[in-house]
Amino acid sequence: MNRSTVMAAVALSAALSAGSVAFAQMGVAPEVALRFLDADKDGKVSLNDWLNFQVTKMAEADLDQNGELTYKEFKETVQGRARDNAEQSFNAFNREGRQRSLNQREFLGYNAYVFNNFLDTTKDGALSLEEYTKMMGGLRK
Ligand SMILES: [Ca+2]
Numbered sequence: 001m002n003r004s005t006v007m008a009a010v011a012l013s014a015a016l017s018a019g020s021v022a023f024a025q026m027g028v029a030p031e032v033a034l035r036f037l038d039a040d041k042d043g044k045v046s047l048n049d050w051l052n053f054q055v056t057k058m059a060e061a062d063l064d065q066n067g068e069l070t071y072k073e074f075k076e077t078v079q080g081r082a083r084d085n086a087e088q089s090f091n092a093f094n095r096e097g098r099q100r101s102l103n104q105r106e107f108l109g110y111n112a113y114v115f116n117n118f119l120d121t122t123k124d125g126a127l128s129l130e131e132y133t134k135m136m137g138g139l140r141k
């Protein structure tokens, strides 16, 4: 790898650990971010690719690494407008066990809901470049 490839890789892994908002802040081109999110490399960012990314995000946010997110931990995973509704989202998706934390299935349930209802506005099952750009616009409010 040459130096610029290395730097791009470093920027991407930093962006990943900080969540998607960092893609925008670090100036990662949308095309690059989408290619990165496309875990199975089929050229589309599907719901599965998106949830793959969220699994990584959950691991980062789960500070005590108990496999569940408290409200405080969960809040760190949502950005922009979604953060205004973080508490309602947390309560709505906290269905199993009713402890004050979300397990991975609940967390992915929330993120699937966000993907299907807010991100994939064309409802074709994939996050397009346009949809991704719109999402980033929503984050920068
Ligand atoms: Ca894919």
Ligand SMILES: [Ca+2]
Pocket (backbone or CB within 6 Å): 062, 063, 064, 065, 066, 067, 068, 069, 070, 073
């Ligand atoms: Ca935890």
Ligand SMILES: [Ca+2]
Pocket (backbone or CB within 6 Å): 119, 120, 121, 122, 123, 124, 125, 126, 127, 128, 131
């Ligand atoms: Ca779409």
